[in-house]
Amino acid sequence: MASIKIDLSSPEPYVAPAEIYSGSNLNVNGNPNPDTLPVPLPLLISLRIATGGAGQSGLIRALANTFIEHQMQKTACGRFSIAWLLSDTSASFSYLASRAADCSITYHEVAEEMAVRQGIAERRENVWRDHWLLVGPKENPASLPLDGTDDLITIYELFSQLFMACVENPTIRFLSRYDKSAANIKESSIWTAIGQTPWAHPYSSWYHRYVEFPFAALRAACALGEYTITDKGTWLSIDEGIREKMCVFKSSTDAADDPLLNPAHILVGKRGGGCIDGE
Structure with a gap:
């Protein structure tokens, strides 16, 4: 559960992303397949994901780039970016409560259910089993x-x-x-x-x-x-x-x-x- 209360009237804090993704087919500075952008491009960050080890292992990178390409092909939308915010399970709840993150990937069932009851999260879905x-x-x-x-x-x-x-x-x-x-x-x-x-x-x-x-x-x-x-x-x-x-x-x-x-x-x-x- 979060260590702070959700306050929709407060401004959203900015947390610097650990990595920003814009799709695996994006050509940046002559690099045909840059999975991770070394510097943010002027693309809209549409989704901010807070998590820890799954980002460090490269799993979030792979999923984010695939999702971006999928959405562009499915909906004909323009290219956009997804940001990964480096955090641990406890910090992820607080990022969600403060709206620094749009979603979080966590590993604690009771705390997750509490976050939903607290109104910090709208819903909770299974993603994988580590x-x-x-x-x-x-x-x-x-x-x-x-x-x-x-x-x-x-x-x-x-x-x-x-x-x-x-x-x-x-x-x-x-x-x-x-x-x-x-x-x-x-x-x-x-x-x-x-x-x-x-x-x-x-x-x-x-x-x-x-x-x-x-x-x-x-x-x-x-x-x-x-x-x-x-x-x-x-x-x-x-x-x-x-x-x-x-x-x-x-x-x-x-x-x-x-x-x-x-x-x-x-x-x-x-x-x-x-x-x-x-x-």
């Missing part, structure tokens, strides 16, 4: 079983084993994004499910609070040899060298009750309804 992963260094100092070697072991058992290893050996650490992101909320829910709150007093030194977006957080976990929770989209999009130095210890299935399943929903704000209605 998957959370527990990853860590190949050296695996906590001796966790690799993903697929024991399908009966749960993520809660793995976190319990990791907790004991961290307590016994202070050089073993867990990296938390600690930023109210979907990843932070997910790992926090797993820690509390096993009766632990390593961020609370007395603070656990092995709980590394690293406030960054998904790619930077995963790179930091790799460089520091720490365990962390990341999403599959980020894992598959990160530099291959990062994946070569790390292992997956648990990945989500597609089962609806899998605690690591990461369904994404799009929330359409008051201003965004006309932009994507029916699409």
Whole structure:
């Protein structure tokens, strides 16, 4: 849910886009296929999408460019632009409430439903299913079983084993994004499910609070040899060298009750309804 109240009388704040898209066939400065515009062209930004990892992985870029080309062919409309606003799940709700964004892609069912009831969003739709992963260094100092070697072991058992290893050996650490992101909320829910709150007093030194977006957080976990929770989209999009130095210890299935399943929903704000209605 948003940390601010919606106020339709207040001016819309401007948030600088991380990227602006105008279709995959746009020729800019001699480049026949620039998926991302390095500088904004004088094209109308018709849609502002707030989200995090899906933008960093390039998924929003691919979808936006395809959507623009589709609309131009279907409706014979002029070329337009779509902007991606870099945010996390919690910030996305606030961007929607302030009308800095027209829609947001988030990963928290209860908060999404609250946003609709609060009037921040007009509707909520399924868009895709991502998957959370527990990853860590190949050296695996906590001796966790690799993903697929024991399908009966749960993520809660793995976190319990990791907790004991961290307590016994202070050089073993867990990296938390600690930023109210979907990843932070997910790992926090797993820690509390096993009766632990390593961020609370007395603070656990092995709980590394690293406030960054998904790619930077995963790179930091790799460089520091720490365990962390990341999403599959980020894992598959990160530099291959990062994946070569790390292992997956648990990945989500597609089962609806899998605690690591990461369904994404799009929330359409008051201003965004006309932009994507029916699409």
